[in-house]
Amino acid sequence: MTAKTVLNEAHRAQGARMVDFGGWDMPINYGSQIEEHHAVRQDAGMFDVSHMTVVDLHGERVRDFLRRLLANSVDKLTEHGKALYTCMLNERGGVIDDLIVYYLGEHFFRIVVNAATREKDLAWVERQAQAFEVEVRVRDDFAMIAVQGPHAREKMIGLLAEVDRERIEAMGKFHAAAAQALHGVPLFVARTGYTGEDGFEVMVPEEHAVELWQALLDAGVRPAGLGARDTLRLEAGMNLYGQDMDEDVSPWEASLGWTVAMDEGRDFIGRGALEAQKEQGVKRRMIGLVLDEKGVLRHGQTVLTEAGEGEILSGSFSPTLGKAIAFARVPSGELGDVRVAIRNRELPVRVVKYPFVRDGKPREGI
Amino acid sequence: MSEIPGDLKFMKSHEWARLEDDGLVRVGISDHAQNQLGDLVYVELPDIGSRVGPDNGCAVVESVKAASDVYSPVNGEVVAVNDALDDSPESINEDAFGEGWIFVVRPDDKAELDELLDPEAYAQLIEDEDH
Numbered sequence: 165m166t167a168k169t170v171l172n173e174a175h176r177a178q179g180a181r182m183v184d185f186g187g188w189d190m191p192i193n194y195g196s197q198i199e200e201h202h203a204v205r206q207d208a209g210m211f212d213v214s215h216m217t218v219v220d221l222h223g224e225r226v227r228d229f230l231r232r233l234l235a236n237s238v239d240k241l242t243e244h245g246k247a248l249y250t251c252m253l254n255e256r257g258g259v260i261d262d263l264i265v266y267y268l269g270e271h272f273f274r275i276v277v278n279a280a281t282r283e284k285d286l287a288w289v290e291r292q293a294q295a296f297e298v299e300v301r302v303r304d305d306f307a308m309i310a311v312q313g314p315h316a317r318e319k320m321i322g323l324l325a326e327v328d329r330e331r332i333e334a335m336g337k338f339h340a341a342a343a344q345a346l347h348g349v350p351l352f353v354a355r356t357g358y359t360g361e362d363g364f365e366v367m368v369p370e371e372h373a374v375e376l377w378q379a380l381l382d383a384g385v386r387p388a389g390l391g392a393r394d395t396l397r398l399e400a401g402m403n404l405y406g407q408d409m410d411e412d413v414s415p416w417e418a419s420l421g422w423t424v425a426m427d428e429g430r431d432f433i434g435r436g437a438l439e440a441q442k443e444q445g446v447k448r449r450m451i452g453l454v455l456d457e458k459g460v461l462r463h464g465q466t467v468l469t470e471a472g473e474g475e476i477l478s479g480s481f482s483p484t485l486g487k488a489i490a491f492a493r494v495p496s497g498e499l500g501d502v503r504v505a506i507r508n509r510e511l512p513v514r515v516v517k518y519p520f521v522r523d524g525k526p527r528e529g530i
Numbered sequence: 531m532s533e534i535p536g537d538l539k540f541m542k543s544h545e546w547a548r549l550e551d552d553g554l555v556r557v558g559i560s561d562h563a564q565n566q567l568g569d570l571v572y573v574e575l576p577d578i579g580s581r582v583g584p585d586n587g588c589a590v591v592e593s594v595k596a597a598s599d600v601y602s603p604v605n606g607e608v609v610a611v612n613d614a615l616d617d618s619p620e621s622i623n624e625d626a627f628g629e630g631w632i633f634v635v636r637p638d639d640k641a642e643l644d645e646l647l648d649p650e651a652y653a654q655l656i657e658d659e660d661h
Contacts, residue, residue, distance in 0.1 A: 460571065
C-alpha cells in the first residue's frame with residue numbers, strides 16, 4: 165500500500181512524476197529536477213515533506229528521557245523553540261535514525277523523524293519512553309512544506325498574519341515558533357531545512373495544506389521534487405539516512421561526530437559502544453569526492469585507495485558544480501591516489517572537504 | 531508526451547531506429563525513455579567503426595537519477611556519432627527523436643528492422659508499462 169500526502173492531487177495537477185519513496189507516493193520532479201535545483205539555489209523552491217513523521221513528547225521527565233535517547237545533548241536546549249540535530253543510536257552505537265528535536269517547554273519536546281524509518285523509530289521511542297512515563301503522540305494531523313532558497317523567507321513571511329511578520333523575520337537559524345497565516349491558520353514555522361539554503365520548514369494543519377501550497381505558488385515559489393532535494397542536500401554535505409548511515413554504522417564512521425555530545429555523566433544509549441570504538445580506533449571514515457572527468461558517481465560503486473577498498477554512499481551529478489560528487493566510506497589511514505570503478509574503468513577522483521556548495525556557490529577548491 | 535514519428539521503429543528497451551535514404555540507420559532513445567530517466571547529464575558514445583547490435587550495450591545515457599545502456603536495434607557498424615551530445619546531453623530531453631539522436635549504423639541486413647515494433651505497437655507497450 166502506498167500512502168499519499170494531502171498534497172498528492174496538487175502535485176499531479178502540476179504534472180509531477182510520482183515515485184514510491186519509503187512507502188509514500190511522492191513527486192520526484194515536476195519536469196526538470198535540475199531547474200528545480202537551481203530555483204532553490206537562486207530564488208525559492210518548496211518541497212512537500214508531509215511524509216516525515218512529527219512526534220510530540222509530553223511528560224514531567226521528558227528531558228531526562230531525551231538525555232537517554234539521543235546522542236546529542238538536549239541540555240543545549242534551554243530557549244523556547246530552539247532546535248537540535250541529533251542521532252538516535254542503538255546499544256551498538258549504530259544509527260537508528262537522525263532527527264531534529266525542538267524544545268517547546270520543560271515538559272514538551274517535538275521530534276521530526278524520517279518517513280522510511282517511521283515504524284521502527286516509533287517502536288523504539290515508545291519502548292524507551294515507558295520508563296520515563298513520557299507520552300508519545302504522533303502528529304499525523306500536520307502536513308509539512310519546506311520553503312527553501314535565498315528568497316524563501318521573504319516569500320513565506322509575506323503569507324503570515326501581519327502581527328507575526330516581524331517576529332518570524334527576526335527568528336534565528338535553527339529556531340522555531342508558532343505563527344498564523346493570513347486567514348488565521350495556525351502554523352509551526354522552523355528556520356531549518358535540508359538544502360543548505362536559508363528558509364523554513366512549515367508545519368500546517370492538514371486541512372489547510374493545499375491552500376498554503378497554492379499561496380506559495382502564487383507568491384512565486386517553485387515546486388521541487390525529491391530529485392532536487394537529494395542533489396541539494398548532497399551538495400550541502402548533509403547525510404541521508406539509509407544511504408550514508410544505518411544501524412551498522414556509528415556516527416564516527418558517518419562524519420556525524422559533531423552531533424555526539426560526550427557530556428559528563430550522561431548515559432545515552434550507545435555511548436559505551438562509541439567510547440569503545442574510539443578507544444580501539446575507528447576503522448572507517450566518510451569522505452567527500454569530486455569526479456572531474458565525465459561520468460556520474462553513484463551509490464554502490466567501488467572506491468579504490470591505498471588503504472583498501474571503500475564504497476560510494478550517496479553519489480550524484482551536482483547541478484551547481486556541473487560534475488559528479490559523492491560521499492564515500494573508506495578505510496581509515498593514508499588513502500593515496502583515489503579512484504572509482506565505473507563500468508570497467510577506473511576514474512581518478514579528488515578527496516575534498518564538504519559541503520561542496522555554500523551560499524549558492526561552489527566552495528573554494530572544489 | 532510528444533507525437534511518435536511514423537517512420538520510426540522501436541526496441542522494447544526504448545531505442546528508436548530510422549532508416550534513412552542512404553540506407554543507414556539512425557538510432558536514439560524514445561521520448562518516453564528520456565522522460566523516465568529525467569535530466570540527462572552525460573552520454574557515452576560508441577566508437578566509430580565499432581560493431582554493434584541488439585545483444586550488447588554500445589552507448590550509455592546517464593541522467594541525474596540513473597545510468598542506462600543503449601543498444602543498437604540492428605547489427606552493423608557505427609559510422610557516425612552525435613558529438614554535440616558531449617556538450618549538450620539535454621538535447622535528448624528536448625528533442626529525443628531529432629537533435630537528440632545518438633549514433634548511425636551501417637546495417638548488415640536492413641530486414642532486421644522488420645522485427646522491431648512499429649509506432650502503434652510501441653505506443654501500446656508504453657501505455658501498458660504505465661499501468
